Amino acid sequence: MGGRQGRGVLRRRRGGEVAARASFAALVHAELAEELPDVDLDEDLAGFLERYESPACTDAEAEEEFLDTVRQAAERLERGY
Numbered sequence: 001m002g003g004r005q006g007r008g009v010l011r012r013r014r015g016g017e018v019a020a021r022a023s024f025a026a027l028v029h030a031e032l033a034e035e036l037p038d039v040d041l042d043e044d045l046a047g048f049l050e051r052y053e054s055p056a057c058t059d060a061e062a063e064e065e066f067l068d069t070v071r072q073a074a075e076r077l078e079r080g081y
Contacts (some may be wrong), residue, residue, distance in 0.1 A: 048070065
């Protein structure tokens, strides 16, 4: 009997962890959308960074700041905090 109860606790704990990660991810994406309101970003920020192509004529400093902001958000998601 004790084994079944233990499994239920683990499922609830894992379910809570999944919900917490989803909530954290939503928070990070909301903060990023607030900071970069004119940019349509994918849910997969790491994938976005891999596929990103620099426009022909941009302000290099502004572009680096933009990429740094997205990188930091992607790193936060990867770390989980």
